[in-house]
Amino acid sequence: MSVTGHVTKVENTAVAMPPQPAPESPVAPESEAAVESAAAPEPGAAAAPSPDAARPTWLAPVQRTAAAVGWGLLGGLLFVGLWAVVAYRSGDLPSPSSAFSTLIDLLADPFRDGGETDKGIGLQLAISLGRVFSGFALAALVGVPLGLLIGGSRRAWQAVNPVVQILRPVSPLAWFPLGLVVFKDAPNAAVFVIFVTALWPTVLNTAAGAASVPEDQHNVARVFRFSRFSYVRNIVIPHALPSVVTGLRLSMGIAWMVIVAVEMLSGGTGIGFFVWDSYNASNLSAVISAILLIGCIGVVLDCLFLWLSRLVGAKESGQ
Amino acid sequence: MSQLEIDGLHMSFPGRRGIAPQHVLRGVDLQVGQGEFVSLIGHSGCGKSTLLNVVAGLLRPNSGRVLVGGQPVTAPGPDRAMVFQNYSLLPRLSLLANVREAARSANPQAPRERIDETVERYLSAVGLWEHRNKRPRQVSGGMQQRTAVARAFAVGPRILLLDEPFGALDALTRARLQEQLLELWANESTTETVLMVTHGIDEAILLADRIVVMGNPPQPSIVDIIPVELPRPRDRVTVIDDPAYRQVQQRLLDLLHADQQAVA
Numbered sequence: 001m002s003v004t005g006h007v008t009k010v011e012n013t014a015v016a017m018p019p020q021p022a023p024e025s026p027v028a029p030e031s032e033a034a035v036e037s038a039a040a041p042e043p044g045a046a047a048a049p050s051p052d053a054a055r056p057t058w059l060a061p062v063q064r065t066a067a068a069v070g071w072g073l074l075g076g077l078l079f080v081g082l083w084a085v086v087a088y089r090s091g092d093l094p095s096p097s098s099a100f101s102t103l104i105d106l107l108a109d110p111f112r113d114g115g116e117t118d119k120g121i122g123l124q125l126a127i128s129l130g131r132v133f134s135g136f137a138l139a140a141l142v143g144v145p146l147g148l149l150i151g152g153s154r155r156a157w158q159a160v161n162p163v164v165q166i167l168r169p170v171s172p173l174a175w176f177p178l179g180l181v182v183f184k185d186a187p188n189a190a191v192f193v194i195f196v197t198a199l200w201p202t203v204l205n206t207a208a209g210a211a212s213v214p215e216d217q218h219n220v221a222r223v224f225r226f227s228r229f230s231y232v233r234n235i236v237i238p239h240a241l242p243s244v245v246t247g248l249r250l251s252m253g254i255a256w257m258v259i260v261a262v263e264m265l266s267g268g269t270g271i272g273f274f275v276w277d278s279y280n281a282s283n284l285s286a287v288i289s290a291i292l293l294i295g296c297i298g299v300v301l302d303c304l305f306l307w308l309s310r311l312v313g314a315k316e317s318g319q
Numbered sequence: 320m321s322q323l324e325i326d327g328l329h330m331s332f333p334g335r336r337g338i339a340p341q342h343v344l345r346g347v348d349l350q351v352g353q354g355e356f357v358s359l360i361g362h363s364g365c366g367k368s369t370l371l372n373v374v375a376g377l378l379r380p381n382s383g384r385v386l387v388g389g390q391p392v393t394a395p396g397p398d399r400a401m402v403f404q405n406y407s408l409l410p411r412l413s414l415l416a417n418v419r420e421a422a423r424s425a426n427p428q429a430p431r432e433r434i435d436e437t438v439e440r441y442l443s444a445v446g447l448w449e450h451r452n453k454r455p456r457q458v459s460g461g462m463q464q465r466t467a468v469a470r471a472f473a474v475g476p477r478i479l480l481l482d483e484p485f486g487a488l489d490a491l492t493r494a495r496l497q498e499q500l501l502e503l504w505a506n507e508s509t510t511e512t513v514l515m516v517t518h519g520i521d522e523a524i525l526l527a528d529r530i531v532v533m534g535n536p537p538q539p540s541i542v543d544i545i546p547v548e549l550p551r552p553r554d555r556v557t558v559i560d561d562p563a564y565r566q567v568q569q570r571l572l573d574l575l576h577a578d579q580q581a582v583a
């Protein structure tokens with residue numbers, strides 16, 4: 001079990017991946033935005049009145065949060081304003097007001113099921129989420145053990161790495177035809193595509209974590225003659241856990257992006273189909289509503305994994 | 320026959336860009352008898368840890384060999400346990416689990432109760448039983464070091480390799496642990512032979528039967544081996560007045576001073 005950093009190169013996989021929501025993206029939760037504005041001398045923070053000596057201390061964070069929310073709202077309004085102007089000029093794009101009213105209509109009865117293709121947007125989103133989680137769970141089930149294996153053994157790494165490196169840059173959508181042939185069923189092929197999507201970041205990050213076990217912990221295992229099982233359980237897995245969660249988070253981000261594209265191909269159900277179907281029905285307001293909802297769910301998913309990674313990260317520091 | 324026999328050990332670390340190769344162990348010969356307590360002393364970087372790692376089976380020497388009980392060492396074995404210079408506890412495990420995992424791995428056949436008993440005995444011996452559920456990062460460096468000592472003893476090795484086991488401790492705790500170490504070595508455990516790296520001249524004289532003085536180039540790896548002929552048990556207060564103690568102390572000071580001048 002020679003694990004002397006032969007996988008260290010994959011640490012920068014995140015760079016080579018399709019763009020995913022970064023933690024510092026402007027869609028960060030409010031608390032983070034507040035912290036950021038406190039750290040960096042943003043215009044917003046600078047414009048806030050300097051704290052008076054007589055003022056109670058709890059006021060400062062409240063002010064910072066209020067400022068962050070204020071600037072966020074202003075940015076949003078500017079964006080909507082720009083959109084209104086463009087929509088007015090082009091004449092083809094729906095205006096913000098018509099999009100919002102469509103959104104309200106869609107959300108009025110989100111779980112309506114009128115059979116076949118006539119489903120509420122909530123139902124479509126739920127179907128897509130179901131596919132994403134199925135494919136993602138399968139990828140985690142396969143990817144984490146595989147990652148631990150190739151991270152812990154140079155030979156396994158050398159055997160698996162070429163295949164992974166060639167398949168990784170391929171758009172997951174290219175697997176869709178193969179999925180169709182094998183599963184003879186479009187929804188299952190979509191789950192298969194998500195599985196492939198989520199597999200690479202999970203495998204590579206897990207492997208990088210497992211391969212970076214510090215020399216001295218490795219020596220402990222050797223001197224005290226840990227069994228292979230004990231070594232993996234007590235040293236490799238605890239050490240790799242934060243990287244595993246990072247890999248899962250990247251996977252989830254990409255999977256949520258890819259599902260829309262897959263469902264445009266697979267048709268039938270799901271939010272991607274909803275977008276395509278609305279376009280065919282020339283209902284661009286519905287397309288824009290769907291975009292908004294997809295984005296919101298993406299943020300929630302990312303926050304979930306961010307929370308999870310803080311949980312395991314905190315564990316690492318022994319708290 | 321000596322329990323531990325080191326023959327013509329040579330060990331170099333290859334150079335890299337900007338770093339010249341280092342010939343760290345330059346023909347080390349040493350015989351350690353069963354039940355002997357040997358201290359290794361020498362300036363930083365003279366290869367004490369390297370020698371211990373070779374004996375532990377963690378490093379392969381370039382030439383020469385190590386025999387334990389007549390058998391050549393090629394890998395770590397259950398007959399040797401080590402206290403690492405940087406403690407090397409597993410950060411995600413509690414102190415208890417750190418000791419227990421080692422004890423269990425060393426005796427996979429032993430029943431659970433016996434393992435638990437051993438673990439409790441040695442953790443209590445180093446005064447950490449109340450802290451057993453803490454993680455290494457939640458306790459002080461000295462407590463981590465004591466856990467590492469407990470872990471090594473819990474394995475029940477015949478040869479104990481200690482790399483500056485009391486370096487991070489205050490004088491009082493160190494004194495207490497030195498007594499405990501002697502007690503464990505002499506009466507309590509299966510450990511027969513101890514090889515201990517130290518920076519403390521007084522510690523070396525107080526504990527060891529023989530002191531191996533190691534040197535930096537151009538001196539040979541082993542500059543001298545000084546027997547300590549003081550009767551046991553040694554009392555740390557009165558032993559200082561023994562003329563033999565003074566003699567060994569002076570000899571060590573001279574040798575270490577000469578080595579330092581050779582480097583400078």
Ligand SMILES: Nc1ncnc2c1ncn2[C@@H]1O[C@H](COP(=O)(O)OP(=O)(O)OP(=O)(O)O)[C@@H](O)[C@H]1O
Nearest residue numbers: 332333341343362363364365366367368369370404
């Ligand atoms: N893995 C390694 N690769 C290259 N050089 C090494 C390696 N390990 C040790 N060395 C070199 O070998 C020499 C001896 O190291 P060693 O750790 O044995 O010293 P030491 O006597 O234990 O010192 P200290 O008292 O400071 O612990 C040092 O000069 C060090 O730079």
Ligand SMILES: [Mg+2]
Nearest residue numbers: 367368404482
């Ligand atoms: Mg050392």
